[in-house]
Amino acid sequence: xxxxxxxxxxxxxxxxxxxxxxxxxxxxxxxxxxxxxxxxxxxxxxxxxxxxxxxxxxxxxxxxxxxxxxxxxxxxxxxxxxxxxxxxxxxxxxxxxxxxxxxxxxxxxxxxxxxxxxxxxxxxxxxxxxxxxxxxxxxxxxxxxxxxxxxxxxxxxxxxxxxxxxxxxxxxxxxxxxxxxxxxxxxxxxxxxxxxxxxxxxxxxxxxxxxxxxxxxxxxxxxxxxxxxxxxxxxxxxxxxxxxxxxxxxxxxxxxxxxxxxxxxxxxxxxxxxxxxxxxxxxxxxxxxxxxxxxxxxxxxxxxxxxxxxxxxxxxxxxxxxxxxxxxxxxxxxxxxxxxxxxxxxxxxxxxxxxxxxxxxxxxxxxxxxxxxxxxxxxxxxxxxxxxxxxxxxxxxxxxxxxxxxxxxxxxxxxxxxxxxxxxxxxxxxxxxxxxxxxxxxxxxxxxxxxxxxxxxxxxxxxxxxxxxxxxxxxxxxxxxxxxxxxxxxxxxxxxxxxxxxxxxxxxxxxxxxxxxxxxxxxxxxxxxxxxxxxxxxxxxxxxxxxxxxxxxxxxxxxxxxxxxxxxxxxxxxxxxxxxxxxxxxxxxxxxxxxxxxxxxxxxxxxxxxxxxxxxxxxxxxxxxxxxxxxxxxxxxxxxx
Amino acid sequence: xxxxxxxxxxxxxxxxxxxxxxxxxxxxxxxxxxxxxxxxxxxxxxxxxxxxxxxxxxxxxxxxxxxxxxxxxxxxxxxxxxxxxxxxxxxxxxxxxxxxxxxxxxxxxxxxxxxxxxxxxxxxxxxxxxxxxxxxxxxxxxxxxxxxxxxxxxxxxxxxxxxxxxxxxxxxxxxxxxxxxxxxxxxxxxxxxxxxxxxxxxxxxxxxxxxxxxxxxxxxxxxxxxxxxxxxxxxxxxxxxxxxxxxxxxxxxxxxxxxxxxxxxxxxxxxxxxxxxxxxxxxxxxxxxxxxxxxxxxxxxxxxx
Numbered sequence: 001x002x003x004x005x006x007x008x009x010x011x012x013x014x015x016x017x018x019x020x021x022x023x024x025x026x027x028x029x030x031x032x033x034x035x036x037x038x039x040x041x042x043x044x045x046x047x048x049x050x051x052x053x054x055x056x057x058x059x060x061x062x063x064x065x066x067x068x069x070x071x072x073x074x075x076x077x078x079x080x081x082x083x084x085x086x087x088x089x090x091x092x093x094x095x096x097x098x099x100x101x102x103x104x105x106x107x108x109x110x111x112x113x114x115x116x117x118x119x120x121x122x123x124x125x126x127x128x129x130x131x132x133x134x135x136x137x138x139x140x141x142x143x144x145x146x147x148x149x150x151x152x153x154x155x156x157x158x159x160x161x162x163x164x165x166x167x168x169x170x171x172x173x174x175x176x177x178x179x180x181x182x183x184x185x186x187x188x189x190x191x192x193x194x195x196x197x198x199x200x201x202x203x204x205x206x207x208x209x210x211x212x213x214x215x216x217x218x219x220x221x222x223x224x225x226x227x228x229x230x231x232x233x234x235x236x237x238x239x240x241x242x243x244x245x246x247x248x249x250x251x252x253x254x255x256x257x258x259x260x261x262x263x264x265x266x267x268x269x270x271x272x273x274x275x276x277x278x279x280x281x282x283x284x285x286x287x288x289x290x291x292x293x294x295x296x297x298x299x300x301x302x303x304x305x306x307x308x309x310x311x312x313x314x315x316x317x318x319x320x321x322x323x324x325x326x327x328x329x330x331x332x333x334x335x336x337x338x339x340x341x342x343x344x345x346x347x348x349x350x351x352x353x354x355x356x357x358x359x360x361x362x363x364x365x366x367x368x369x370x371x372x373x374x375x376x377x378x379x380x381x382x383x384x385x386x387x388x389x390x391x392x393x394x395x396x397x398x399x400x401x402x403x404x405x406x407x408x409x410x411x412x413x414x415x416x417x418x419x420x421x422x423x424x425x426x427x428x429x430x431x432x433x434x435x436x437x438x439x440x441x442x443x444x445x446x447x448x449x450x451x452x453x454x455x456x457x458x459x460x461x462x463x464x465x466x467x468x469x470x471x472x473x474x475x476x477x478x479x480x481x482x483x484x485x486x487x488x489x490x491x492x493x494x495x496x497x498x499x500x501x502x503x504x505x506x507x508x509x510x511x512x513x514x515x516x517x518x519x520x521x522x523x524x525x526x527x528x529x530x531x532x533x534x535x536x537x538x539x540x541x542x543x544x545x546x547x548x549x550x551x552x553x554x555x556x557x558x559x560x561x562x563x564x565x566x567x568x569x570x571x572x573x574x575x576x577x578x579x580x581x582x583x584x585x586x587x588x589x590x591x592x593x594x595x596x597x598x599x600x601x602x603x604x605x606x607x608x609x610x611x612x613x614x615x616x617x618x619x620x621x622x623x624x625x626x627x628x629x630x631x632x633x634x635x636x637x638x639x640x641x
Numbered sequence: 642x643x644x645x646x647x648x649x650x651x652x653x654x655x656x657x658x659x660x661x662x663x664x665x666x667x668x669x670x671x672x673x674x675x676x677x678x679x680x681x682x683x684x685x686x687x688x689x690x691x692x693x694x695x696x697x698x699x700x701x702x703x704x705x706x707x708x709x710x711x712x713x714x715x716x717x718x719x720x721x722x723x724x725x726x727x728x729x730x731x732x733x734x735x736x737x738x739x740x741x742x743x744x745x746x747x748x749x750x751x752x753x754x755x756x757x758x759x760x761x762x763x764x765x766x767x768x769x770x771x772x773x774x775x776x777x778x779x780x781x782x783x784x785x786x787x788x789x790x791x792x793x794x795x796x797x798x799x800x801x802x803x804x805x806x807x808x809x810x811x812x813x814x815x816x817x818x819x820x821x822x823x824x825x826x827x828x829x830x831x832x833x834x835x836x837x838x839x840x841x842x843x844x845x846x847x848x849x850x851x852x853x854x855x856x857x858x859x860x861x862x863x864x865x866x867x868x869x870x871x872x873x874x875x876x877x878x879x880x881x882x883x884x885x886x887x888x889x890x891x892x893x894x895x896x897x898x899x900x901x902x903x904x905x906x907x908x909x910x911x912x913x914x915x916x917x918x919x920x921x922x923x924x925x926x927x928x929x930x931x932x933x934x935x936x937x938x939x940x941x942x943x944x945x946x
Contacts, residue, residue, distance in 0.1 A: 104682045104685075104806070108682075108685060108686065108689060111686075111689060111708075111712070112689060112692075112693075114708065115693050115696060115697075115705045115708050115709075118702055118704035118705045118708065119700060119702060119705070122702075122704060127704055130704075134708070138715075138805075141805050141806065142804060142805060144806070145759055145760075145802055145803055145804065145805060145806040146758055146759045146760065146803065147759065147760040147774065147776075148760075148776075150758055160718075164711065164714050164715070164718070167714045168707060168710045168711050168714055171710040171713065171714070172703075172706065172707060172710055175706075175710065177698070178698050179698075180698060180699045180700075180701060181695065181698065181699055295701060312700065312702060314701075512703055512704075512707075513703050513704070514703075515703055516701065516703075545717075548714070548717055548718070549717065549718075549720065549721050552718055552721045552722075553721065556721075556725060616755055616756075617756075
């Protein structure tokens with residue numbers, strides 16, 4: 001009975017694990033796991049006996065061959081997840097087994113797989129789901145060692161959980177944190193967000209996606225709407241169709257030396273970014289930014305990046321300066337242009353001729369004037385452009401979105417002999433929770449221009465000239481939804497439910513997920529005044545660890561005392577008449593009274609039985625009967641005397 | 642070699658325990674001789690949480706670190722939880738246990754305290770005994786067969802892994818209970834099947850005795866009851882001076898054990914027939930007397946003879 005029930009519960013845990021880990025799996029492996037789990041369900045339903053070892057070995061061999069054939073592209077980590085899940089599923093199929101190790105193996109592997117689930121999901125809902133599955137697994141473990149089905153004692157469970165949560169929180173904050181020892185293999189999951197190659201058509205699909213890209217919280221001053229340009233990638237090579245970004249490389253030496261000049265200047269913004277996983281290396285920076293976290297680094301072109309793929313939610317801190325970026329490139333190839341687009345070249349040359357002195361800024365002004373004078377419009381669906389794209393855009397269509405405007409501007413600048421490059425990133429976002437943080441989604445993806453002037457790169461956004469509303473859109477949550485009643489309900493639902501949930505997820509990321517060594521150091525510094533007596537973190541940690549058993553002991557003592565007090569309270573009317581010596585047990589005490597008061601002996605005996613049921617058999621309902629019985633005893637005694 | 646080390650360690654532990662926990666009945670489970678150590682599963686979970694800590698550190702994933710900490714807290718609290726399952730309980734055993742050699746006997750021991758939610762395990766601390774589940778607070782354990790003699794009950798090993806199986810708490814308890822193994826009763830073929838020569842004097846009237854529950858109703862003196870309301874019963878029996886037999890070892894039988902077995906069988910026979918009997922041994926003489934108490938005394942004498 002117990003074994004059957006445990007097997008069902010373990011199967012449920014495995015199904016949840018399969019759902020949670022499906023992101024790391026291929027379709028064929030999900031299918032195979034589903035089949036195996038259905039087999040287990042049938043086995044339990046029909047009460048078939050467990051699999052023998054040869055069945056297990058056959059299936060395992062089959063699976064390994066399948067992985068060797070089709071699973072190469074999965075990456076080391078995903079293959080590890082496959083093998084772990086396979087071992088748990090197959091082991092469950094052999095149950096019920098006499099071997100205790102078989103059961104424990106399933107439980108053990110489940111814990112490991114739950115940890116793998118945390119690698120793939122960090123949003124609060126999925127994290128809570130994983131924790132729930134973990135608790136079910138823990139309960140299975142408890143029941144297995146209890147040897148029988150026990151009802152959940154909620155009071156005890158809640159008390160214990162609270163104590164555990166408190167201790168885990170302390171450990172989380174104070175347990176020494178180490179830097180990563182070595183680079184672990186990542187999983188092969190498709191990239192998202194801006195890619196290293198950009199064609200305007202591809203950006204259009206990104207602009208229609210509502211997916212979250214990253215969230216930023218500012219400490220102190222918030223930047224103006226016109227400064228919310230988050231740089232992610234710099235594209236310089238153009239082949240007539242696509243723009244290519246160079247791989248970010250560490251350039252910290254150069255960057256630091258340039259940064260020295262900023263040493264005395266206070267930064268304009270302090271900010272913390274929480275990035276959703278996009279399976280690439282780039283991070284997001286505002287203006288001229290310097291990283292303030294362990295994991296984020298400064299790369300070429302003043303871009304922030306990290307050496308490991310952003311495969312999970314990542315958080316970093318940085319400071320930003322609202323100023324042009326010093327040029328650090330040694331090989332200027334910012335004049336490269338593909339052949340073609342003769343009309344545009346012609347336009348660039350005529351503009352160059354208008355300049356009184358060769359000045360990039362003047363050229364930019366001419367371009368803006370040109371864009372404003374002509375009937376250019378902002379449109380997300382300008383239609384397919386092929387061949388001479390720039391000519392088509394500038395002279396035929398005269399409509400498009402950020403990427404079109406940026407590439408045309410860069411073409412004109414380069415054709416006139418001024419170095420320029422395209423920057424891919426995000427513009428604006430939505431302020432959330434009363435301006436506590438900025439939420440930037442993929443729809444905020446943007447492309448703009450940087451041109452070189454006096455050894456510094458300056459930002460120029462031609463799109464903002466055409467569509468100035470871009471700078472002000474999304475700044476607040478749009479409540480005035482134009483549309484029918486259905487849409488209004490939807491909006492209200494979003495306001496009431498979705499928005500608080502989003503905030504919760506943000507604070508979860510900001511406090512729990514992004515807690516790192518920097519934050520820990522910060523916290524420890526905060527606590528320094530009372531920690532002065534203690535020398536090192538290690539002592540603190542040791543004390544905390546030692547105090548844990550003490551804490552549990554205290555709680556136990558407390559509960560124990562409570563129970564004793566209860567029993568005395570219950571018998572208070574009796575103890576008032578006939579005082580009770582502390583070291584004699586309640587049953588002994590009742591027998592003593594019975595000897596003194598033979599009239600009430602029968603009632604007292606019944607009382608003793610009730611008391612035992614209440615105290616040792618844990619029957620809480622008897623308490624009322626005990627009260628009644630105590631009154632009865634006193635009545636009998638009074639009547640007798 | 643391994644065996645030698647094992648037996649040496651066991652002897653060492655036994656000596657230490659004898660000092661720490663001398664025989665007592667009832668015996669209280671105190672922390673000074675309770676052991677708590679991680680089980681094999683506990684060690685594997687410890688490895689798991691170290692692995693998770695490394696994984697969480699390397700992937701810089703706080704949630705994995707949280708899971709590792711949660712497991713650590715669970716692991717550490719198990720030390721105390723499993724200890725509290727057993728701590729403070731009293732184990733009571735019967736003052737004496739007796740059986741005949743070659744016969745298995747079950748000893749019933751009781752544990753005080755609230756019903757544990759999990760399974761307790763118990764066994765005698767002897768190499769050939771295996772763990773048995775104890776579903777309730779009364780422990781029924783079969784004693785292994787032994788040579789005749791007088792023993793102390795073997796140490797009782799009591800263990801619990803209950804809440805999560807990560808830790809095991811156990812004790813070796815010495816109960817102050819005598820364990821008598823009487824010689825195996827086996828009547829030699831040469832001995833008579835009847836311990837007492839048959840006689841008919843069994844119904845000689847000896848007098849009146851106050852009636853107690855269990856006496857035959859047929860022998861009540863109803864006339865006396867009618868007169869003064871007191872229940873008296875007639876007492877019949879053999880004349881004590883006349884009926885008295887002496888049992889001795891039969892030297893014609895082979896070795897001492899066979900002789901003792903034979904004598905035991907005859908003693909049991911005599912007690913069955915409720916005769917007055919005495920036993921004469923090489924250097925002692927018991928009785929003559931009758932009754933359970935006396936039979937027990939005789940059997941105990943035979944056990945250590």
